[in-house]
Amino acid sequence: MMEVIYYAACSLDGYIATADGGVDWLDPYQGGGEDYGYAEFYSSVEALLLGSRTYEVSLRLGEWQAPDKPSWVFTQRDLPIAHPSVTLTSEDPAAIVAALRERSLKCAWLMGGGELAASFRTAGLITRYMIFVVPIILGGGVPLFADAGERSPLSLLHAKPYPSGLVQLDYGVG
Ligand SMILES: NC(=O)c1ccc[n+]([C@@H]2O[C@H](COP(=O)([O-])OP(=O)(O)OC[C@H]3O[C@@H](n4cnc5c(N)ncnc54)[C@H](OP(=O)(O)O)[C@@H]3O)[C@@H](O)[C@H]2O)c1
Numbered sequence: 001m002m003e004v005i006y007y008a009a010c011s012l013d014g015y016i017a018t019a020d021g022g023v024d025w026l027d028p029y030q031g032g033g034e035d036y037g038y039a040e041f042y043s044s045v046e047a048l049l050l051g052s053r054t055y056e057v058s059l060r061l062g063e064w065q066a067p068d069k070p071s072w073v074f075t076q077r078d079l080p081i082a083h084p085s086v087t088l089t090s091e092d093p094a095a096i097v098a099a100l101r102e103r104s105l106k107c108a109w110l111m112g113g114g115e116l117a118a119s120f121r122t123a124g125l126i127t128r129y130m131i132f133v134v135p136i137i138l139g140g141g142v143p144l145f146a147d148a149g150e151r152s153p154l155s156l157l158h159a160k161p162y163p164s165g166l167v168q169l170d171y172g173v174g
Contacts (some may be wrong), residue, residue: 002101003107005109006121006128007110008113008132009134012134012135013138015141015143016141016142016143017057019141023057025138029166037160045107045109046107047069047107048066048071049072049120050072050073053113054113055079055086064086071085072087092123117144118145118147121152127172129170130168131144131169133167154172
């Protein structure tokens, strides 16, 4: 089975960005010697899956951050290619996951955002949720999932609080 892990940070009220796409509220948790398990997680994934708005935010950061992994960007538009490892696709999520399986990949990072994550969830393609709950209430913004969809019962695999107040929640489906 291939793992598709939605790995993201969200506010206590369930937002992954402010309404204008801002993620400055994550700044206090970057650098400072604590990586919240990111290096280990990153080394465990073999592919990245991004919605176009998340990709556009990454493009603005400058150098492509994941040149060593293939990335698929879901879009109907003709966006700039940040690096040869990046593929734009207008296929649906199930077709791309099937293509990854055919390549014998075992683990993909669904980076988000909330709109793409909702499509993956609706199609039953997410196998695991690794969500970092950040101790902040944003009061509005881009939700973890763009639409509610159906209920998904989850099983807690792991939970870890950090001294900063951030809590890592790791859930499997079912
Ligand atoms: N806190 C975190 O950990 C975290 C993680 C990821 C993202 N973010 C933030 O979330 C924001 C972006 O999230 P978002 O929900 O607005 O957008 P998104 O999910 O990143 O991108 C949505 C866009 O992807 C394209 N798309 C193509 N196929 C799709 C499909 N099957 N399902 C859904 N979308 C598809 C569509 O645009 P076109 O076809 O028109 O291109 C759609 O509008 C950014 O501000 C980013 O910084 C935060």
